Amino acid sequence: MSTTTAAPDATRPGDPPGDRRTRRKRAPRTPLTKSQRREALTGYLFISPWIVGFLVFTLGAMVYSLVISFSRYQLATDTARPVGLANYEALFEDPKIGIALANTLYYAVLAVPLEIVLALGLALLLNSARRGAGIFRTIFYLPKMTPAVATASVFLLLLNGSQGAINRGLAAIGIQGPQWLLDPAWVKPSIVLMTLWGVAGTMVIFLAALQNVPKDLYEAASLDGAGAGRRFWNVTVPMISPAIFFNVLVLTIAAFQIFDQAFLLFHRQTGAGTSDASLFYAIYLFDQAFRQFNFGFAAAMAWLLFVIILVISLIQMRVGNRFVYYESEDAR
Incomplete structure (x- = not known):
C-alpha cells in the first residue's frame, strides 16, 4: 500500500476558502565561514x-x-x-511659542514651493543645455558652497532699504522697494530670498532625476502629438515624482528648523530682531537655551518640534505616496 507525503507548500486544513496560505520549509541557515x-x-x-x-x-x-x-x-x-x-505645560502658556510656530509655518509654506519650482526650472534648463553644461552647473552650485555668514553679509547690503541693490534696481523701473529688513511684513520674504540663494542642492537632485527619464517616452509622446507642455506633465513629472516627493519632504523638515538665515540677519545681537516677525521656533529655542539658560524648557521645545515634524512627515508620506510613480512597481 503506497503512501503519499504532503508537499511542502500544501495548504493548512484550517485555512478559510479564498485565503489559502502556503507553508514552506525554511532552508537551514548556513553558518558563516x-x-x-x-x-x-x-x-x-x-x-x-x-x-x-x-x-x-x-x-x-x-x-x-x-x-x-x-x-x-x-x-x-x-x-x-x-x-x-x-x-510642557509652560509651552502652551507661553504666547511666544504660538508666534514662533506661526512664523515658522508661514515661512515653510512660502519657501518650500518656491524652492521646488526654482530648483526644477534650473534643472530643466541645465538638462536641455548642449554646450557648456558642466560650466553652468558649477556656476549655479557655487552659491551653495558660500558660507552662511558671507551670504548674510551680502544680503544685508542687497536688502538695505535705502541703498540696497535690489531697491535701486526696482527704482530704476519706477517701483518703490520696501524696507526689507525693517518692515515686519517683508521680513520673512527677505529670509526666503536668502534661502533661495542656496537652491543648488535641490537642483542637483532634480537634474539627476531628469537625466534618468527614458528618452523613448518623449519620442512616443511626440509621435502621439503631445506638445512640450503635455510631455512635461504626462512624462517628466510622473517620472521624477519620487525626486519631487523627496525634496518636498526634506525641504519641509529643514524649513521647520530654519535658524541660520534669521539669526544672521536679525538676531546676532542680544535683543535684536524686528518685533516678532523674525522670531522663528529654532531662534526662540536657542534664546531659551543659550541666552536664558533655561535648558529644561528648551529641551521640551525641542521635543515638541520633533513631534510636529514627525506628524507632518507622516502626513506627507501618506498623501505623497498616492501620487508618486515608482517604475519598479510596474515590473512586478
Missing part, C-alpha cells in the same frame, strides 16, 4: 567611529534632552530638579 566572519568584523570596525558618534552625540543627546525636559535645569547651578510636566 571564518573568512566571512573576518570580513564582517572588518566592516564593523570601519563603521565603528560612526556608531560611537551616533550613540554618544545623537542618540545619547536625545535621551539626555528627554530627561532634562522633565526637569528645571540651570547651567549656572548645574543642578536638575524634576518638575514633571511643568515645562
Whole structure:
C-alpha cells in the first residue's frame, strides 16, 4: 500500500476558502565561514567611529534632552530638579511659542514651493543645455558652497532699504522697494530670498532625476502629438515624482528648523530682531537655551518640534505616496 507525503507548500486544513496560505520549509541557515566572519568584523570596525558618534552625540543627546525636559535645569547651578510636566505645560502658556510656530509655518509654506519650482526650472534648463553644461552647473552650485555668514553679509547690503541693490534696481523701473529688513511684513520674504540663494542642492537632485527619464517616452509622446507642455506633465513629472516627493519632504523638515538665515540677519545681537516677525521656533529655542539658560524648557521645545515634524512627515508620506510613480512597481 503506497503512501503519499504532503508537499511542502500544501495548504493548512484550517485555512478559510479564498485565503489559502502556503507553508514552506525554511532552508537551514548556513553558518558563516571564518573568512566571512573576518570580513564582517572588518566592516564593523570601519563603521565603528560612526556608531560611537551616533550613540554618544545623537542618540545619547536625545535621551539626555528627554530627561532634562522633565526637569528645571540651570547651567549656572548645574543642578536638575524634576518638575514633571511643568515645562510642557509652560509651552502652551507661553504666547511666544504660538508666534514662533506661526512664523515658522508661514515661512515653510512660502519657501518650500518656491524652492521646488526654482530648483526644477534650473534643472530643466541645465538638462536641455548642449554646450557648456558642466560650466553652468558649477556656476549655479557655487552659491551653495558660500558660507552662511558671507551670504548674510551680502544680503544685508542687497536688502538695505535705502541703498540696497535690489531697491535701486526696482527704482530704476519706477517701483518703490520696501524696507526689507525693517518692515515686519517683508521680513520673512527677505529670509526666503536668502534661502533661495542656496537652491543648488535641490537642483542637483532634480537634474539627476531628469537625466534618468527614458528618452523613448518623449519620442512616443511626440509621435502621439503631445506638445512640450503635455510631455512635461504626462512624462517628466510622473517620472521624477519620487525626486519631487523627496525634496518636498526634506525641504519641509529643514524649513521647520530654519535658524541660520534669521539669526544672521536679525538676531546676532542680544535683543535684536524686528518685533516678532523674525522670531522663528529654532531662534526662540536657542534664546531659551543659550541666552536664558533655561535648558529644561528648551529641551521640551525641542521635543515638541520633533513631534510636529514627525506628524507632518507622516502626513506627507501618506498623501505623497498616492501620487508618486515608482517604475519598479510596474515590473512586478
